[in-house]
Amino acid sequence: MTFSRRTVLRAAPLALAFAAAGCSGDGEPPVVVAAGEPGGFYVEFGELLVRQLQAAGIPARVMETGGSVDNARHVEDGTAALGLALSDIAVAALRGEAPFAQGVALRAIGRVYENYMQVVVRAEDSIADVADLAGRQVSLGALGSGAAVFGDRLLAAAGITAPVTRRPLREAVTALDSGATDALLWSGGVPTPALDELAARRPIRLIPLVGLLPQLRARHGEVYGPVAVPAGVYGTSTRVPTVGVANLLVAGASLPDDVAGAVARTLVGSAPDLVPSAALGTQYLDQRSLIGTGDVPLHPGAAAAYRDLHG
Secondary structure (H helix, E strand, C coil): CCCCHHHHHHHHHHHHHHHHCCCCCCCCCCEEEECCCCCCHHHHHHHHHHHHHHHCCCCEEEECCCCHHHHHHHHHHCCCCEEEEEHHHHHHHHHCCCCCCCCCCEEEEEEEEEEEEEEEEECCCCCCCHHHHCCCCEECCCCCCHHHHHHHHHHHHHCCCCCEECCCHHHHHHHHHHCCCCEEEEEECCCCHHHHHHHHHCCEEECCCHHHHHHHHHHHCCCEEEEEECCCHHHCCCCEEEEEEEEEEEEECCCCHHHHHHHHHHHHHCHHHCCCHHHECCECCCHHHHCCCCCCCECHHHHHHHHHHHC
C-alpha cells in the first residue's frame, strides 16, 4: 500500500501523539474501540475508524459489545480507550442515572452520526403504532445496549406493557422472521445491514415513533429529536417519522490530550471514509456535527484540535 504525501504528513503527528502516550505497536493493540453487535452500524463505523487509525500507523482494534451501556462501562474500567454511545446513555452515565449506579467521567471526542430508533414489524401484521404493541411479544434490544434502555422508556411514554425479551440484533431478526416475536426495536444508522438482509427475504415495515417525542422529552430532556427514515430504506414506500438521538465517540476524562486530539484530527481528516457505503446520503461527518455533543463535554484535547483545524 502506498500513501500520498498528505496522508503521511497527517499520520506523522498522529503516531507521535500515541507514542508520547506510551502506546507502541508491540503486543496487544493499545487502542481498543468498543463498538457494538455484528450486523449493526456501530461495528461498521468502528471498523472504518480502526482502519483509518491503522493507516496512520496506530495499532487499533474493534471490540464487539452489547452496545452503548457496555461501551460506557468499558471506557470507565479502561478495557477500551474509545467507545460509541448514544447521547442519552452518555448523559445518564455522566449523571449516574439508571442503568448506571454512579457517575462515569465520560468526555466526547465528537458527534459522529445520528441514530434512528427503528421499531420493525412484519409487513402483513396489523401493528400500526406503539399502542398496538400492548400485550404483544417485543424484543427491546440486547442487554447492555442503548436500545434496551430506550425501549423501556418508549413503552413507559406510551403507557403500555408488553412481554419483553432482550435479544441481540441477529437473534431478534430471526425471531421476527419466524414469528417468535411480533416486533423488534433497533437503534442505529440507516440502513442497518442485518435489517437490510431481512428486508431482502421478506417485506417488513417501520412504525412511526415521533408522536411520543413530547412525552420522551418531558421525561428525559432534549437528547431526543425528530428524524425520518427516508423512503426506500428496507423497501418502504414512504418516509417514516421516528425519534433520533446523536451518537457520540467517547473516551474517559483521563485520556491524554494528545491522544484525544489525534483521534479528533482523524475524524476530520478522514470524514469521507468513515461513513459505511450503505449509509451514504443519510449519514455524514463535518465540523459542525462533530462538535455538537450536547450535554456531554468535549474532551479538552479534542476541543483544542478542532480549534486548531478550523479556528
